[in-house]
Amino acid sequence: MSYKKVIITKYGPPDVLKVIEEEFLPEPEKGEVRIKVLVTSASFTDTLLRKGMYPEVRKKPPLSPGYDMVGIVDKCGEDASMFNAGQKVAALTVYGAYSEYICLHQDTLISVPKGLDDAEVVSLILSYMTAYQMLHRTAKIQKGQSILVHGAGGAVGTALLQLGKLLDLKMYGTARKSKHNLIKSLGAIPIDYQSEDFVERIKTYNGSGIDAVFDCIGGDYFKRSFASLKPGGILVAYGFQQAVMTNGNMLDIVLGFIKIKLWNILPNKKAATFYAISSLRKKQPDWFKEDLTALFGLLQQGKIKPVIAKKMPLSNAVEAHKLLDQSSVEGKIILIVNKE
């Protein structure tokens, strides 16, 4: 039986994504499970992979992007007895999920509770997990503290605000003006980064500074975010949006890492660290499963509601990447791969 997938043919703009047809379904190896993918997402991180700016993936094109997925177990390989055909599972794939079928090791799969919406579940795997772990595992944020979220209208930003609201945090979020109503509706005070200096705005609101900043922008933002912290505060860096969007070179990214390390060592009563979802999962796989279970619980109880910007078929991956490149997305883009 044949199946379709979307591949990056070479590094470059969205048009390098092509739909191809494979003649035969992939066969699960020992310990692996074949999954019929129902949904994946188009995320900013996929655009990094497409541009050749995602060093965590060493594999070169042609390859499929797709960092997260929800699907149905289709076939179990030898010694893969943890799941049965027909079960619904989710995984942080890092790449490969822009495909109708994928084989994954059973240890990487998590069973999805019944009754949840697939698009909402897939939003939890990369975006909410990143937000949840940065808040609880990295910053160890406490009820009532204050946070500044950059990229607050994006997939991770909106997740941070929803999770932050559950902790009664005082929240500020940077975004362009058109996303300010969304940010207000999520309980945060919006800051227009295009016309205002967020360091000054934070000073006006909170003279002594803020408890934590979540910064996916990088470049001069890291320094300014660090300056916005109060003594005892923490900068959690987790991306380099500025360098990527201006097609900057990898040196900016390397320098960003070095600065974060230095600021953390220097005696300045503030902390700085870099969060990376796949590295933390490698180090603490038990946390990944525990935290996803907590997120499933919050979704089941209606305490979180992922902001879904668009649902589109996998074949529209080029259009989805164009929207991501223009930063015009509010929340998450879901790619529908197969009907259940």
Ligand SMILES: NC(=O)c1ccc[n+]([C@@H]2O[C@H](COP(=O)([O-])OP(=O)(O)OC[C@H]3O[C@@H](n4cnc5c(N)ncnc54)[C@H](OP(=O)(O)O)[C@@H]3O)[C@@H](O)[C@H]2O)c1
């Ligand atoms: N380290 C990790 O483990 C990890 C995990 C997940 C994601 N990430 C990274 O986190 C970042 C965000 O991911 P995402 O999926 O949330 O992306 P996204 O949905 O595209 O959101 C990013 C947001 O950043 C905003 N933005 C761009 N330039 C800005 C600036 N100068 N100041 C403030 N906001 C700005 C954009 O909105 P407006 O400009 O319209 O306001 C956009 O909404 C990406 O760089 C991604 O690679 C890292």
